[in-house]
Amino acid sequence: MPVNYMNPLFEVVRDHDKCIKCRxxxxxxxxxVHKYDAExxxxxxxxxxxxxxxxxxxxxxxxxxxxxxxxxxFRDNANWNQQIMTEIYKQADSGxxxxxxxxxxxxxxxxxxxxxxxxxxxxxxxxxPLREPMETKTFLxxxxxxxxxxxxxxxxxxxxxxxxxxxxxxxxxxxxxxxSKNAHESLARAATELGTxxxxxxxxxxxxxxxxxxxxICQVASGRFGVFKGYLDAGAAIEIKMGQGAKPGIGGHLxxxxxxxxxxKTRMIPKGTDAISPAPHHDxxxxxxxxxxxxxxxxATNWEKPVIVKIAAVHNVAAIASGVARSGADIIAIDGFRxxxxxxxxxxxxxxxxxxxxxxxSVDSRLRDExxxxxVSIVVGGSIRSAADVVKAVALGADACYIATAAxxxxxxxxxxxxxxxxxxxxxxxxxxxxxKRLNPEVASxxxxxxxxxxxxxxxxxxxxxxxxxxEALRGNRLMLRGVGLxxxxxxxxxxxxxxx
Amino acid sequence: MRIxxxxxxxxxxxxxxxxxxxxxxxxxxxxxxRYIGAGLSGKEIMIEGTPGNALGAYLNGSKIIVHGNAxxxxxxxxxxxxIIVHGNxxxxxxxxxxSGEIYVQGNAGYRVGIHMKSYQDLYPIIVIGGKVGDFxxxxxxxxxxxxxxxGVEGCPVGSFCGTGMHGGEMFIRSETAPVGLPVQVCCExxxxxxxxxxxxxxxxxxxxxxxxxxxxxxxxxxxLTPNSASPYKQxxxxx
Numbered sequence: 179m180p181v182n183y184m185n186p187l188f189e190v191v192r193d194h195d196k197c198i199k200c201r202x203x204x205x206x207x208x209x210x211v212h213k214y215d216a217e218x219x220x221x222x223x224x225x226x227x228x229x230x231x232x233x234x235x236x237x238x239x240x241x242x243x244x245x246x247x248x249x250x251x252f253r254d255n256a257n258w259n260q261q262i263m264t265e266i267y268k269q270a271d272s273g274x275x276x277x278x279x280x281x282x283x284x285x286x287x288x289x290x291x292x293x294x295x296x297x298x299x300x301x302x303x304x305x306x307p308l309r310e311p312m313e314t315k316t317f318l319x320x321x322x323x324x325x326x327x328x329x330x331x332x333x334x335x336x337x338x339x340x341x342x343x344x345x346x347x348x349x350x351x352x353x354x355x356x357x358s359k360n361a362h363e364s365l366a367r368a369a370t371e372l373g374t375x376x377x378x379x380x381x382x383x384x385x386x387x388x389x390x391x392x393x394x395i396c397q398v399a400s401g402r403f404g405v406f407k408g409y410l411d412a413g414a415a416i417e418i419k420m421g422q423g424a425k426p427g428i429g430g431h432l433x434x435x436x437x438x439x440x441x442x443k444t445r446m447i448p449k450g451t452d453a454i455s456p457a458p459h460h461d462x463x464x465x466x467x468x469x470x471x472x473x474x475x476x477x478a479t480n481w482e483k484p485v486i487v488k489i490a491a492v493h494n495v496a497a498i499a500s501g502v503a504r505s506g507a508d509i510i511a512i513d514g515f516r517x518x519x520x521x522x523x524x525x526x527x528x529x530x531x532x533x534x535x536x537x538x539x540s541v542d543s544r545l546r547d548e549x550x551x552x553x554v555s556i557v558v559g560g561s562i563r564s565a566a567d568v569v570k571a572v573a574l575g576a577d578a579c580y581i582a583t584a585a586x587x588x589x590x591x592x593x594x595x596x597x598x599x600x601x602x603x604x605x606x607x608x609x610x611x612x613x614x615k616r617l618n619p620e621v622a623s624x625x626x627x628x629x630x631x632x633x634x635x636x637x638x639x640x641x642x643x644x645x646x647x648x649x650e651a652l653r654g655n656r657l658m659l660r661g662v663g664l665x666x667x668x669x670x671x672x673x674x675x676x677x678x679x
Numbered sequence: 680m681r682i683x684x685x686x687x688x689x690x691x692x693x694x695x696x697x698x699x700x701x702x703x704x705x706x707x708x709x710x711x712x713r714y715i716g717a718g719l720s721g722k723e724i725m726i727e728g729t730p731g732n733a734l735g736a737y738l739n740g741s742k743i744i745v746h747g748n749a750x751x752x753x754x755x756x757x758x759x760x761x762i763i764v765h766g767n768x769x770x771x772x773x774x775x776x777x778s779g780e781i782y783v784q785g786n787a788g789y790r791v792g793i794h795m796k797s798y799q800d801l802y803p804i805i806v807i808g809g810k811v812g813d814f815x816x817x818x819x820x821x822x823x824x825x826x827x828x829x830g831v832e833g834c835p836v837g838s839f840c841g842t843g844m845h846g847g848e849m850f851i852r853s854e855t856a857p858v859g860l861p862v863q864v865c866c867e868x869x870x871x872x873x874x875x876x877x878x879x880x881x882x883x884x885x886x887x888x889x890x891x892x893x894x895x896x897x898x899x900x901x902x903l904t905p906n907s908a909s910p911y912k913q914x915x916x917x918x
Contacts, residue, residue, distance in 0.1 A: 274916030
């Protein structure tokens with residue numbers, strides 16, 4: 179018998195005194211961890227396939243289950259740690275490239291947690307958001323540079339298409355294919371109710387969701403899946419995907435086996451064929467080429483929609499963003515390297531790109547220095563985890579934030595990071611009909627609305643504390659930020675002072 | 680409607696064409712205006728001169744006839760309609776086109792038919808009369824690309840033909856097969872039956888630009904298809 183080098187990652191701890199053998203766990207687990215053994219008359223587990231998604235724990239009616247890390251350890255070694263050794267065994271077994279999902283779990287610095295916010299004391303008093311008007315409405319797009327007045331005193335200025343958000347938060351791109359139809363519907367309904375936008379990702383727009391068009395951002399990527407005139411016209415804005423934070427320089431590949439009837443229809447490709455979105459757009463080799471795509475999309479939609487260009491946060495992000503700002507794009511979306519993904523090579527996800535905080539600060543500074551900051555709005559994503567992260571991002575210079583992982587969490591995701599297996603027990607990152615139906619769009623959209631509404635209250639509270647009653651007055655207001663435990667270079671890039679200064 | 684395009688920008692031209700109830704347009708003195716006919720449905724545009732890049736991008740069921748040369752990215756993400764060029768055209772002709780037909784009398788540049796795909800009854804066709812540059816049919820996922828090589832000595836396609844191809848067909852009229860094909864592409868001499876399968880499109884080409892259908896089809900054609908035994912596949916292991 180061949181030696182099995184792989185240990186279960188988790189232990190399923192079942193309290194047999196509590197277990198009533200109702201077999202809910204067995205029915206709920208697409209990974210087939212739980213099984214009823216008639217001979218023993220008890221539930222047994224195959225821990226090998228457990229991904230710690232917590233579905234069984236949450237649904238066990240008697241709280242008889244716990245999933246915990248396997249206590250079995252390889253011999254301690256700070257350099258050759260458990261994770262690295264396991265990966266080597268996996269690759270030695272298979273010869274395969276390691277594939278992971280969601281954002282990197284590695285311990286890279288989270289600069290949001292090293293930035294503190296200001297509050298007013300004595301002078302410039304705080305504002306009570308429950309009693310005073312607080313404005314979080316956000317407009318995304320090119321800002322007019324000059325206003326002129328005619329003889330009647332009427333103002334004239336250049337009007338370009340823009341997005342209007344009631345909250346400075348949008349749902350980031352996740353394609354139908356990477357997530358389920360019910361997950362898409364939940365995002366669409368929530369965006370509509372919240373007065374914000376969700377994003378189709380590069381997988382086209384399902385025919386049932388055209389009705390949410392005015393709260394939809396339609397993405398165009400290198401594979402052009404599902405892109406046609408009706409799709410471009412359907413949304414409120416068009417986003418050109420140049421890169422993704424979790425996998426800069428890497429394209430997308432939805433394997434043929436995941437292209438079922440509905441995905442085939444939405445992506446407009448035959449059932450069962452691979453959907454390959456290469457990393458590069460093969461018609462874009464320069465800012466001028468990007469400009470051509472931006473303008474062709476504007477021309478095709480009669481100059482009625484703002485165009486977003488989404489880039490991954492990489493080393494030269496400031497120079498790249500400066501180019502994008504000159505390409506005619508109305509909005510730049512920057513995706514930090516801690517951002518999520520349905521599937522990415524582990525080594526790319528864990529090693530490529532830069533943190534969004536540093537990317538944002540340097541892009542905002544660069545565009546200001548070049549006098550083109552008002553030509554574009556900046557939207558940032560890539561691990562925005564709370565209202566505090568949003569407030570810090572806005573103060574660093576962002577116009578709005580993209581959230582995706584947080585949105586998935588609110589729908590029930592437990593970050594088991596197994597989206598690539600297509601067996602999401604929460605009905606989110608799967609196309610299996612029996613799993614998809616577990617996600618009720620009615621409930622999930624309500625949870626999304628709750629989350630963003632709560633964040634918006636918190637944003638207002640933090641702004642009020644600073645004596646600021648409009649998100650416009652917070653934007654780029656780095657005086658409201660102080661660093662803790664950051665070195666001078668980090669402070670310089672972030673453009674903030676250290677706490678105590 | 681006849682429009683003198685001299686000194687008029689593309690936005691203006693497109694606006695006039697969209698707003699007009701006319702179905703047929705004649706654009707004269709076109710000189711580099713980009714995006715002509717972007718996303719347009721139900722019209723016919725006859726162009727005299729040289730239209731700029733992205734002619735007929737996202738074209739959704741219009742006919743564009745160019746008397747002159749066209750530049751890069753004609754028919755980008757085209758969904759339906761026809762583009763007929765009485766001359767040469769540039770790079771990325773028919774990028775990600777999903778349906779409709781592109782006929783080019785002369786030569787075309789690099790990356791012709793890149794990402795071309797098909798879906799249900801949507802089936803795109805590109806026919807090039809002369810020769811094409813490198814990366815013909817790159818990432819091709821559906822549809823048919825035909826290169827006739829009229830008046831061309833040697834194989835009329837450049838290097839790296841069919842890189843990333845995973846669907847559709849290419850027909851290349853040539854005595855010799857393209858060189859340096861990736862292992863993911865099958866290349867065989869087309870049988871008479873296979874040649875007859877593209878007769879319809881060759882007939883249309885001849886209707887637009889002249890020549891003799893039987894004469895063209897009597898030549899040797901190489902048929903390129905994806906090699907399903909050796910697909911582009913990264914071996915992954917879940918981590």
